[in-house]
Amino acid sequence: MKTYSGTARTEKFEGRARFAGAARGLGVTLLAGGAMLFAAGCDQKPSADVVASVNGKPIMRAEMEKGYVAYSAQVAQQQQQQVQLSNEQADLGRLKVLDNLITNEIVEQRAAKMNLTATNEEVDAKLTEMKAPVTEDQFQQHLKAENLTLDDLKHDIRRSLTGNKLLNKEINSKITVSDADVSSYYNQHKAEYNLIEPQYRLAQIQVTGVPSDQAGNLQGSKATNDSEAKRKIQALKTRLDSGEDFGTLAMNFSERVETASSGGDMGFVTESQLHADPMIYAEITRLKPGQTTAIMPLLDAQTKKAMGYSIYKLVSKEPAGQRDLSDPIVQQAIRQQLQNDRSQLLKNAYFEMLRDQAKIVNYFAENLFKNATK
Numbered sequence: 001m002k003t004y005s006g007t008a009r010t011e012k013f014e015g016r017a018r019f020a021g022a023a024r025g026l027g028v029t030l031l032a033g034g035a036m037l038f039a040a041g042c043d044q045k046p047s048a049d050v051v052a053s054v055n056g057k058p059i060m061r062a063e064m065e066k067g068y069v070a071y072s073a074q075v076a077q078q079q080q081q082q083v084q085l086s087n088e089q090a091d092l093g094r095l096k097v098l099d100n101l102i103t104n105e106i107v108e109q110r111a112a113k114m115n116l117t118a119t120n121e122e123v124d125a126k127l128t129e130m131k132a133p134v135t136e137d138q139f140q141q142h143l144k145a146e147n148l149t150l151d152d153l154k155h156d157i158r159r160s161l162t163g164n165k166l167l168n169k170e171i172n173s174k175i176t177v178s179d180a181d182v183s184s185y186y187n188q189h190k191a192e193y194n195l196i197e198p199q200y201r202l203a204q205i206q207v208t209g210v211p212s213d214q215a216g217n218l219q220g221s222k223a224t225n226d227s228e229a230k231r232k233i234q235a236l237k238t239r240l241d242s243g244e245d246f247g248t249l250a251m252n253f254s255e256r257v258e259t260a261s262s263g264g265d266m267g268f269v270t271e272s273q274l275h276a277d278p279m280i281y282a283e284i285t286r287l288k289p290g291q292t293t294a295i296m297p298l299l300d301a302q303t304k305k306a307m308g309y310s311i312y313k314l315v316s317k318e319p320a321g322q323r324d325l326s327d328p329i330v331q332q333a334i335r336q337q338l339q340n341d342r343s344q345l346l347k348n349a350y351f352e353m354l355r356d357q358a359k360i361v362n363y364f365a366e367n368l369f370k371n372a373t374k
Contacts, residue, residue, distance in 0.1 A: 049061050067100070067101065068094050071097055072090070106360075118161035122161055146220075181338055190322075195318060195319070195323070197272060198320055199269065209229040211225075216257030233310075240292055246264065284312060287314040288314070293311055
């Protein structure tokens, strides 16, 4: 489960302008695939424009459809190709979007009762933070690429900030991880901190010639064919060689949605994983931390044909061997793991409690079921 949001990807921004997170009610949600909850038998049939209600407050079809557009674009981007969904797959996507919208509404109502709704000042401050890395023209271009108005974005920012304030108040502020907890976890999982082979922390800038509705980067920059992809990756390589920051270029131009918003960070990759592509292995293992590779072809896993291009950066390298508990990195990793695990558990329980207390009617789900069983 990810942080409360409005995106396919609205996450906690943490100082980065992560616009792609603004598509409402998707990927980054309160509940990952939470069970649909709907009630039948409403006395008064609602307007066709209403797809659900939470404690009497309607959720409109237009909001669900807007979220669905972002959902389908995200599916296409993840598969790196245009995807024609069947009617059943499309409606399943709408159910997921609506379920997230329902959860968002429940949380917003709870936060309002506790006077935790984000203020206009907080929203404006976050918006300023998001706009800082780009020009006004780039900002407007990105809004257009994401099919968002400024009011849409502010709405999603308010929703995200409000959810975070509620979670911090109700959950995160009540979680403690002691030194004894860290020591106990280490002793029970000591083998996990014995690296049997070297690991490489990598970052990546990726460009493909596969058309997509969304680029996944701050600039909304997307190559649409192989020729454009070659020109784009070569231009980025030239900028890297001239000293520009890898992370900034990745956020603004990389087309890999999973890593672009974090500056291309791929996390740690084991040496055996690198061996799967001898060319990449040879390039990565010759680097020193901070250096980048030449332009590398991105091969299709099945056809082995080039479908794009990548540039990798070696962030750091961890040698094989046992990591001691005295290592600050180990301590921090364990503490964060325990914090995340406890937060995840309490969030799931908390959101289920809120759903149990709410009166939810999912008209869209009811109609789907009735029409399918006629």
